[in-house]
Amino acid sequence: MSDCLFCKIAKGEIPSNKVYEDEVCYAFYDIDPQAPVHFLVIPKMHLASVAEVTADNAAVAGHMMAVISKVAKQMGMVSYRVVSNIGEQAGQSVPHLHFHVLGGRDMTWPPG
Ligand code: AMP
Ligand code: ZN
Secondary structure, three states: OOOOHHHHHHHHOOOOOEEEEOOOOEEEEEOOOOOOOOEEEEEEOOOOOOOOOOOOHHHHHHHHHHHHHHHHOOOOOOEEHHHHHOOOOOOOOOOOOEEEEEEOOOOOOOOO
């Protein structure tokens, strides 16, 4: 989508601090980190959120999970949290699917 912030980041049109990239997804550090380690994993194709994941594109979401697992291991993370906000009430501010990966500090539950 031409006016989507994360589509532009995935294409390199807006700079970001890259963590990982392949043909399906892109990972980069969050600009406003909420933990000592906080990066985002996004698909290169535009999907608005988890709510747009279907049987037809579920391989993309599955691939993103495998990337999270691989990158977290490479970073030496053994305990971390993966979060995806869907819609305004849940706090989604960028309408392009992304998984937050947060680690390096104690986490509380339930989340706010
Ligand atoms: P959410 O609020 O769940 O939609 O998450 C969006 C996240 O994107 C927030 O944690 C923001 O800090 C982050 N963010 C927004 N713009 C940028 C950017 N240009 N580079 C990196 N992270 C960003
Ligand atoms: Zn997008």
